[in-house]
Amino acid sequence: MPKRFPFPRLSATARCLLSALLLPLALAGCTTYVNAPDDDLPPSAQQPHELDYRVLEDQTYTPPDWPQALQADVYLPETRDEARRPAVMMVHGGGWEGRTRDDMTPIAERFVKRGYVVVNVSHRFAPEYRFPAQLQDLQVARHWIDDHAKQWRIDPQRIAGFGYSSGAHLVSLLALVAGTDSDLDAPYGGRDTGFAAVISGGTPADLRLWDSGRLLIQLMNGTQAERPTAYAEASPIFHVHSDAPPFFLFHGSWDDLVPPEQPEKFMQALEDDGNHVELLWMNGRGHITTFLFRGSAESAALEFLAREMPDLKMSP
Template sequence: MPSCEPSIATRIVRRTIAPLLAGLGVSACAALRPGRLTDGARDVAYGLHPRQRMDIYVPSGRGSAPKPVVFFVYGGSWANGAKETYSFVGDALSARGFVTVIADYRLVPEVHFPVFIEDGAQALRFVRDNIARFGGAPEAIHLMGHSAGAYNAMMLTLDKRYLAAVGIRAGDVRSIVGLSGPYDFLPFDIDVTKEAFGNARDPVRTQPINFARRDAPPVFLATGSEDTTVLPRNSERLALALRKAGARSVSLKIYQGLGHAGTATALSRLLQWQAPVLDDVVMFLKTSVHPVCQTARKVAPRSASNVAPLSMLHGEEAARRSWSGLRSRAGSGSVVCGELRACS
């Protein structure tokens, strides 16, 4: 078995998928091997802090036409994580034609809310201003995140203050993909959230669900039916809040049998057999049209292949009917009604 020196984040992911990898006869180290970055760049600085660095993955043989961009934010309880650990995400998306950016950001306990979100905004501004050098289209930037990273990406997308502070319009984000993210987790009653958010002046303004808005870009929320770390209700409730606010394109999929890490690890080459997460994400990204563009071009919203979109309903009746529909589509036992026990 090959050896490697694992980071904390690597060990977290490795413990989660080790049984699966053992069944395949390969090591967790091999599954998380750093990407090649053949035509991209590693450790590109977007700020002065040592953790304000990003890796950029570029499709091989990309040609002259600018490619859409995915800005991916990894999780780790806002306290752990390294961009190198998630190179499999860069490999998977760049192989499908997306210039992919994975950035480190400052972590707890060095910083607390909202600094890790502000780092994301700073990185995104750098991407917008420089991604053309790597063949990316600055007008076609999609956000995507897993777990705590999905929280960061969703706050960047829904709370307009963060992007406005760095000169980016909210409408400049083409779409947002949230994988197993915590979006509605008050009160802060576990160590993870106390450490990251305990000093927030207004806890209500830390929750993505409270920024659901009509002009949100297309949203794809994915979670696993067996996620006991960030319960599926987080995605379900955000989907309903967005639809109630009048958002035009909201899709939710609950992957049967997947746990918390599964929505991310299923993107990797070795574990794509677990669930069609990569195919669904790619289809969503390729068919997403921002509401502003939908109005201008009079194009009806499109949803990802094999993804159940929420119906075009509004108000309390909409919430009731949509919730019922979500439960029926999710399948028996897949909607967990309980408290958020951890965020990673």
């Protein structure tokens, strides 16, 4: 079991001061990797070629009758062969109420250079659209990716999900309810809306662990006391099962927005059902700084995908 907190609990002011003193160490990638694999990666994964790529911007993925037209940016690696490639669907954070997919653009650029087709998607926001509208958007997007798999040379058996913060909540939930008897899987889901692997950072895994603040109230259309069943069913941890895809979690050890208790409990639930899960602690970082200085997490996530979705053939 991982340590609950790699550093002692301090006041918010003390943490800010100490964070400033430790920032050079944090930027150097001070991390703790739980369940780090012992096996070596193949040379192609360790020292990859960086590929050129092109981007199909502002592609509408929703059907004409959808409540709001939503777009995605599709990143396509330029290769000399016609082999099907692995893909990653990326979902931005923003408390389910804002931000844009531009937040994920630097990550998308790094992954496409490594040979992944990347589909960076938008979704509807609360409070205008309540949950599960956001999950349904992603289910539609996931079907859309499959519909274009041949055109974009995607291997449909090697599609991963990547989200941060509220995006991690949605990606994790999408992966876990796909093909199950959950009401959340109908009518837009299905087994083919799942993922072969999941990268999930700063994950709100159990909505019941918070007091009902503004973001959750507007997402869920009520407090936890008013809608306890809905809060449980909207939590990824509630849907963990023995056939879950492998998960790579990363989280700031000083995260006050999504406390470290969240990934700890999520990891334990996944492991208890016999699933593979890895956890990278970003020591001395909060919720925002974990995302801003995520380079070591991106590197570990790429290695994770090279193991979990193998046979990535890089062009010379």
